[in-house]
Amino acid sequence: MLQQAIALIIILFFILRLLDQKKKKEIKQNELILWLIFWLSAAIAILLIRKIDQLLSLLGFSLSGISFLVYLAVLALFYLVFRLRLGLAKIDRNLTELARQIALNNKDKN
């Protein structure tokens, strides 16, 4: 119960921070929605942790609900890092193209 309360307070902190970032126009509307869905899902999962325990047990898994959520979070992190890596590769490619155009344009001026 105490752990659930702590987790919910942490989630509330991140949601408030998210709303503040939106207010300061540091993030876009779709980013706000995406992260709100993420944190609200996490809050619901924590509130329903006993139900998740029961569901997992019903499905024949021996792990607890909280372990399941941690595994899910690790999977989500792997996916986000992968997406980040691809995004960086695309930025890198654009940077190369930019450097190339500057080099070729400067050649024309010489």
Place this chain on the structure above:
Amino acid sequence: MKITCVIPAWNEAENISRVVAGVRPYVQETVVVNDCSTDATAELASNAGAIVISHPINRGQGAALQTGDDYALSSGADIIVHFDADDQFLAEEIKDMTAPILEGRADIVFGSRFLGKKSNFPFTKKYLIYPLAHIFTRFILGIKLSDPQNGFRALSRKAAELIRIDNREMAHNSEIQAKAYQSGLRIAEVPITVIYHDFGQKLSGGFKIAKDLLIHKIIK
């Protein structure tokens, strides 16, 4: 037929004058792509008679080659020769490299260190790195050439227009070979000589090449 030699160079002040002077008798135009060198590479290349194009930031050998290709195509090159700036290749072999294109037998020609001519390979390169590179390029990329990592090549205008180098670092060798196959170009291999002054690409570099090729396949 206008032959343009593209030489990517990064901090090659020690060799660039000699390399440009060696190459010039065999081509109509020599382009040195200075990849943001911190030494006198650009100035020395220009003094030796090359056209110098300078990247504002260091982008790697593959990126420099594509910049050189873009320039060569815009200046009307019929054949583009890729040549290293570290004085490893023999300029007189440019004739052998361009011959299959000039004779209409090939669209792209790759130099090979494994077709008879003697090169002074470092031991681990010959017996560890190249066999691994062979396995990777043959079975993952489907390339059936004898030399998977050779920077000496000649491209017809058609080949240079079809092949765009996306790998900005050392993975461009395998990328160019793979794209030559995918584009249905007529491919030839010519024996060349390589004189090793230092070790060059290490095993760790080989793993980085494999990783770069796989990432570029994914983000395509």
